[in-house]
Amino acid sequence: MKKTLVVLLLSLVLGALGIAPAMAQSGADVTTLVAGGSMGSVDSAAAFTSGANSRVNGNVIAATAVTLGADALVTGNVTAGADSPAVPTASFG
Numbered sequence: 001m002k003k004t005l006v007v008l009l010l011s012l013v014l015g016a017l018g019i020a021p022a023m024a025q026s027g028a029d030v031t032t033l034v035a036g037g038s039m040g041s042v043d044s045a046a047a048f049t050s051g052a053n054s055r056v057n058g059n060v061i062a063a064t065a066v067t068l069g070a071d072a073l074v075t076g077n078v079t080a081g082a083d084s085p086a087v088p089t090a091s092f093g
Contacts, residue, residue, distance in 0.1 A: 027058060035069060041076065048080075 027041030035051030041058030042048050048062040052069035059076035060066055066080040 027061065 027043035028039065029043055029045055030039070031044055031046050031048055033039060033042075033048075033050040033054045033056065036053045037051065038055040038057065040056070042056055042060045042062070044060075044062040046063055047065040047067070048060055049067040050056065050069050050072045052071055054069060054072045056072075056074045056076070058074075060074050060078045060080075062080040064080065066078050068074070068078075
């Protein structure tokens with residue numbers, strides 16, 4: 001019990017200080033971001049289009065294509081097409 005409490009307390013302290021590594025979060029499965037809108041990461045199972053002056057605070061991953069409007073900003077990476085992690089894959093074995 002004591003070891004569990006120590007681990008819990010240490011985790012809370014490290015998390016509060018920002019020292020603990022952040023867990024990767026999956027993005028929202030959306031296809032369109034309106035002009036002037038903003039959101040976190042995008043993980044689209046189809047194509048993704050953002051309007052003018054929009055902002056994505058994270059990565060954009062789309063299965064087929066990504067279209068960014070005028071003055072759109074993505075703070076992370078942009079990936080689309082066959083090598084995109086958003087493309088469903090099948091394994092047979």
